[in-house]
Structure formats: C-alpha cells, structure tokens
Amino acid sequence: MLLVSVVVLAFAIAMAVGIGEMRIPIRTVALSICNHLGFSAVNISQIQDSVIWNLRLSRALVAALCGAGLAICGAILQSLLRNALAEPYVLGVSAGASTGAVAIVIMGVGAGTVSLSVGAFAGAMAAFVFVAILSNSGRGGPDRTILAGVAAAQLFNALTAYIVTTSGNAQQARDVMFWLLGSFGGVRWPEFQLLIVIIIGGLTICIWHAQALDAFTFGDDAAASLGIHIGRVRFILFSVTALITATIVSMVGAIGFVGLVVPHAVRFLIGPGHMRLLPACALVGAVFMVLADIVSRSVMAQQTLPIGIVTALVGVPCFSLILYRARQAV
Numbered sequence: 001m002l003l004v005s006v007v008v009l010a011f012a013i014a015m016a017v018g019i020g021e022m023r024i025p026i027r028t029v030a031l032s033i034c035n036h037l038g039f040s041a042v043n044i045s046q047i048q049d050s051v052i053w054n055l056r057l058s059r060a061l062v063a064a065l066c067g068a069g070l071a072i073c074g075a076i077l078q079s080l081l082r083n084a085l086a087e088p089y090v091l092g093v094s095a096g097a098s099t100g101a102v103a104i105v106i107m108g109v110g111a112g113t114v115s116l117s118v119g120a121f122a123g124a125m126a127a128f129v130f131v132a133i134l135s136n137s138g139r140g141g142p143d144r145t146i147l148a149g150v151a152a153a154q155l156f157n158a159l160t161a162y163i164v165t166t167s168g169n170a171q172q173a174r175d176v177m178f179w180l181l182g183s184f185g186g187v188r189w190p191e192f193q194l195l196i197v198i199i200i201g202g203l204t205i206c207i208w209h210a211q212a213l214d215a216f217t218f219g220d221d222a223a224a225s226l227g228i229h230i231g232r233v234r235f236i237l238f239s240v241t242a243l244i245t246a247t248i249v250s251m252v253g254a255i256g257f258v259g260l261v262v263p264h265a266v267r268f269l270i271g272p273g274h275m276r277l278l279p280a281c282a283l284v285g286a287v288f289m290v291l292a293d294i295v296s297r298s299v300m301a302q303q304t305l306p307i308g309i310v311t312a313l314v315g316v317p318c319f320s321l322i323l324y325r326a327r328q329a330v
Contacts, residue, residue: 001270005283009064012290016060017052019294021302024048033057054188060290062187063307065195066248067258067289068282069202073241074259075266075281076206079213079274080237081142088245088259091145091238092152096127097249098180099156102163105179106172116179117250124246127152132238141220145238181306182255184293191251198247202240203282209233210274217272255308257315258285265318288314 018024032052034040073088081090089095100123104116134148135141164173206213212233215223220230248255262285263277270276289307292314296305 002279002283005280005287009283009287009290012287012294013057013060013064016063016290016294017056019298020051020056022048022051024052028052058189058192059184059187060293061192062195062252063184063289063293064286065192065199066184066252066255067262067285067287067292069195069199069244069248069285070255070259071262071266071281071285071288072199072203072206072278073245075263075274075277076213076237076241077259078263079216080234081146082217082219083142083146084264085260086146087256088241088248089153089254089256091131091149091242091245092127092156093124093242093245094249094254095153095156095160096130097121097124097246097254098176099123099159099163100126100250101179102160102176105176106163106167121246121250123156124249125242127156128239128242128246130155132235178306179253180308182253182308182311183304183306184252185304187251195247195251198244199282202244203278205240206237206278207275209237210278213237213274214272253306253308255289255311257311257319258289261315261319262288 014026014029017029018026028044028048029052031040031042031044032049035042035044035049036053070088074086077086077088077090078084080086083090097120100119100121101116103123104119130152131145131148134151135145164176211226212223212228215226215228216234223230223233263281266277266280266284270280289311292307292310295314296307296310299305299310
C-alpha cells in the first residue's frame with residue numbers, strides 16, 4: 001500500500017502541476033523538473049518552465065506536505081486523547097492562529113514589520129501554551145486536555161470576532177474569512193523548505209514513539225505498566241502536533257477534515273499499529289490534499305475555491321461511507 005501511495009502521490013503532483021488555466025502535458029512537466037534537477041537538458045518553452053517550477057510545483061509540494069502533516073497530527077491526537085473525533089485543531093491552535101492573523105491584518109500589530117504568517121504562528125503557539133497550562137502540560141489526562149482545548153478555542157474565537165467587528169471593514173473581514181478557509185495561492189519554495197523540515201522531523205519523532213502510541217490506545221495504566229513516562233511522552237507529542245499544525249495554519253490557513261478523515265480511513269485499511277499507520281497517513285493525506293487542491297482550482301472558471309470548502313465537501317461523504325461500512329462490519 002505504501003508503494004502504491006507513493007506512485008499515486010507522484011502522479012497526483014504531476015496532474016496538479018499540469019492542470020490550470022495554462023494546460024501543460026505531463027511529459028513537459030517531467031522534462032522541466034528533470035532539467036532543474038540536472039538530469040537532462042531538454043529545450044522547453046520558457047513560459048511553461050517558469051509556470052511549472054516557480055508556481056505550480058511548489059504549490060503542489062506544499063499541499064502534499066500540509067496534507068501529510070494534518071493527517072499525522074490527527075492520528076497522534078486520536079491515540080493520545082482516545083477520542084475518535086480528535087483532530088489537529090482540538091488544541092485551539094487554529095483559533096489562536098486566526099486571532100494572530102486578524103491582529104496583523106486589521107489592527108496593524110507590528111506596524112508592517114510582522115507578516116501575516118508570523119502573526120498567525122505566534123497566535124497558534126500562544127493558544128498551545130494556554131492549553132498546556134490548563135491541562136498541566138499534558139499530564140492532566142485526555143479529558144482535561146480536550147476541555148482546555150475547547151476553552152482556548154472559545155477564547156481566541158471570541159477575540160477574533162471582537163477584533164473583526166470593532167476594527168475591520170467589510171473588505172478586511174472578507175480577506176480574513178478567505179484566509180481562514182485555507183488557500184495555497186501564496187506559497188512558494190521558501191514555505192516548502194520550512195515545511196519539509198518540520199514535517200519530516202515531526203514524523204520521525206512520532207515514529208520513534210510508535211510503541212508508546214500503541215500503548216496509549218489502551219489507556220494510561222497500560223502505558224505506565226510498560227514503563228512509559230506518560231507525562232513526558234504526551235507533552236512531547238502534543239508539542240510536535242502543535243508545532244506542525246501551527247506552521248501549516250500560519251502558511252495556508254485552517255484546512256479542516258483532513259486530520260479527522262484520513263487517519264480513520266487508513267486505520268480501517270491497515271490496522272491501528274502506529275509504525276505503519278503514521279507513514280501511511282502521511283502519504284494518503286498528501287494525496288488527498290493535492291487532489292483537493294486540483295478540484296479547488298478546476299471546479300470554477302477563473303476562480304479558486306478556498307481549499308477548506310473542498311476538503312469538507314469531499315471529506316464528509318468519505319467519512320460517512322467509513323462509518324457506514326464500519327457499522328456493517330459490526
């Protein structure tokens with residue numbers, strides 16, 4: 001399945017690069033990439049080469065990394081919190097990022113020296129610190145962590161609504177809303193370089209704790225009986241998921257349903273063992289997000305839908321199908 005997922009991901013990225021207002025054959029896409037990597041020196045159109053390398057390829061790769069990161073975080077949190085509805089935004093990170101973003105866009109915090117991404121990242125990490133304090137740094141148990149996340153989300157959502165309603169005009173509110181629904185329009189190679197370090201590093205740490213995650217599935221007592229330091233492992237994994245989620249949200253906005261649907265689908269196919277589950281979630285999440293990005297750019301002429309709308313519209317039927325099949329299996 002991992003091999004098939006890698007092949008499908010490569011084909012999906014090639015499709016994402018070729019599809020757009022300017023249609024580019026997959027062969028041309030492959031030749032352009034090989035030229036830039038030094039594997040060939042074939043003459044192709046300079047315009048097509050620029051569109052492929054400077055615009056579409058970086059966007060497709062960032063979309064793949066975002067899907068992989070959100071799916072990994074969803075799988076981790078569902079195991080740590082022993083809650084099937086857990087997703088990357090359960091820690092209030094998305095709400096904190098939205099507050100940081102509107103503080104930059106509408107209130108002008110930083111006087112133009114701080115970008116929207118930096119403000120969103122700062123807000124996301126502030127929300128995580130708030131949750132960590134309320135949940136006793138992850139040692140308060142899954143129920144307390146979920147409640148702390150709910151409190152953080154309500155607090156930061158209220159701050160966002162207050163800033164928008166008291167300080168913003170209609171155009172600013174529309175811009176913030178579009179950003180909150182997710183968009184890959186502004187991502188380029190610098191975002192890819194940062195994301196690949198964060199995602200690969202986070203995935204490595206999570207796989208290192210795969211056995212601990214398997215134990216957490218059966219409860220804290222089972223994990224403790226195996227010699228696992230519950231508080232330390234939980235805090236490390238919460239920190240990793242918060243860092244990955246905050247980085248993604250600060251770059252592309254809040255993209256829902258990927259971290260909820262993909263882990264369930266992969267777990268249904270290959271089982272709950274995290275040594276296999278985490279890499280599979282990363283690949284399937286990457287494919288899902290790249291395909292969703294293709295749909296968002298293709299469904300309406302001369303207009304791009306926010307990626308969060310597409311993931312929700314695709315994710316809800318898929319999730320309903322998973323639940324239906326699971327009920328039949330029972």
